Amino acid sequence: EVSEIETDVLIVGAGPCGLFATFELGMLGMRCDVVDVLDRPGGQCAELYPEKPIYDIPALPDCSGEQLIDNLLLQARPFEPRFHFGLMVEALNRMDDGRWRVRTNDGQCFIAGAVVIAAGSGCFSPRKLPAAGAEMHEGEGLLYAVRERERLRGKHLVVVGGGDSALDWALNLHDIAERLTLVHRRDRFRAAPDTVNKVRALIDTGAMDFRAGAVAELVDDSGQLSGVRLQGGDQVVCDHVLAFFGLSARLGPLTSFGLDMHGDHIRVDTERFATSLDGVYAIGDVCWYPGKLRLILSGFHEAALMAHDVKRRLHPDIRHVFEHSTTAMKEHLGPR
Ligand code: FAD
Structure with a gap:
């Protein structure tokens, strides 16, 4: 059923820029809803x-990607941004009153002032x-992510790939699997040295199998995955294949x-981070301006300037008084 959520x-x-935007907008009194196609923030x-490690966040000499995201969520928490995960924004339509209707792939709509x-x-x-x-077995016998580790207990698994994800999952699953075979096109892995050492030790002791080669075909037995055939003809019996070849972004x-683009990026002005569509802004990696x-x-920085302009847009009648965070946050955090 189609439902509509109204928001500021x-x-x-x-990502980090969307998360910081919820803080900047929240501090200026605006309510945010955040949509991401992934199943978690970051x-x-x-x-x-x-x-x-990330070394170039001002005043944070050293933090991991995960720590940065945890801290951004903590910082934004007083403003209670609402997250909607697993949804892809598909369409943007301007309404007669100047607000925007944003539609996602499952039909969920948002009505927003900006x-x-x-x-x-x-x-x-x-x-x-x-x-x-591969296509026929995707989601059943062939998985590209592990959502429920327990589902794989007692199974015959083939893990394909030679990077961190493939090796991490091979380590993580080998003790619950009935048998796990790692398949990679060559006997060299591109993962953290410690992970590679652990995987090699398991292969050496026979706790895990390794086959060098590429998977040519998923073998089918009356609709069920029954194994993989490698290039050259060898077969490995399995009921699940987990393939980790990295992610691609599009x-x-x-x-x-209908946005004015610069190649694959959205053109914005550097005063407001507004796009060519009135009331639509772009910040972070997706935007482009000279330099x-x-x-x-x-x-x-882009989030802060954007937020001030959004406030002027949504509240054109009130006089805008610039406040530092100490004052702006007082009512949310209480006096310190
Ligand atoms: P992203 O982090 O890309 O997040 C965008 C989000 O939007 C994604 O979660 C995506 O799923 C979602 N999305 C996209 N389209 C849709 C849609 N239609 N519907 C719903 N959701 C959608 N930067 C540094 O400053 N310091 C570093 O040390 C550093 N190291 C890096 C190391 C690596 C290996 C990489 C790859 C990048 C590094 N960067 C670093 C760059 C930094 O990660 C990016 O600049 C930053 O992630 C950009 O943040 P963002 O919020 O703009 O976009």
């Missing part, structure tokens, strides 16, 4: 490098296994919104 500001993307930081696109490099999706029969639906640096700290 709809933010597309829960964008690239959470998806691509949760454990990698839209902030913080979509980074777009929607992430897993790179697909280039093997015959801007997707955003390119059809743009794709860094988290740039997105934070």
Whole structure:
């Protein structure tokens, strides 16, 4: 059933810039709803490098991607942003009263006074296994992510890939699987040295199998996955294949919104971070202006300027008094 949620500001993307935007907008008294196609907040930081250190966040000499996201969520918490995960924003339509109707892939609609696109490099999706029969088994025998580890207990698993995700999952699943075979095109892995050492030790002791080669075909037995055939003809018996070839990002639906673009990026002015559509803003990696640096700290600055303009837009009748955070936060945090 189609439902509509009214809000002050709809933010597309829960990466670091979308999250900081909920804080900046919240501090200026605006309510935010945030939509992300992923199932959790954090964008690239959470998806691509949760454990990698970041050294260039002002006044945070060293933090991991995950810590940064946890802190951004904590900072925004007083303003109770509402998150809607697992939804892709697909369409943007201007209403007669100047507000925007934003539609997602499952039909959920948002009506917002302003839209902030913080979509980074777009929607992430897993790179697909280039093997015959892959499409037919996707979601059942063939998985690109592990949502429920327990579902794989006692199964015959084939894990395909040689990077961190493949090896982490091989380590994580081998003790609950009946048998686990790691398949990678060559006997060299591109993962953290400690992870590689652990995997090699399990292979050496026979606790895990390894096959060098590429998966050519998923073998089918009356609709059920029964194994994989490698290039060259060898077969490995299994009931589940887990493929980890990394993620690819695509801007997707955003390119059809009628926004003025600069290649794959949305052109904005540097005073308000407004796009060519009235009431639609863009911040973070997705926006472009001369000199743009794709860094988290740039997105934070962009969020602050955007928020002040959104406030002027949504509340044109009130006089705007600039306040520092100490004053603006008093009613939310209480005196210190
Ligand atoms: P993202 O983090 O890309 O988040 C965008 C979100 O929008 C995603 O979650 C995506 O799923 C969602 N989305 C997109 N389209 C839609 C849609 N249509 N509907 C719903 N949701 C959508 N920067 C630094 O400053 N310091 C560093 O040390 C650093 N190290 C890095 C290391 C690596 C390996 C990488 C890949 C990047 C690094 N960066 C670093 C860059 C930094 O991660 C980005 O600048 C930052 O993530 C941009 O944040 P964002 O919020 O704009 O976008």
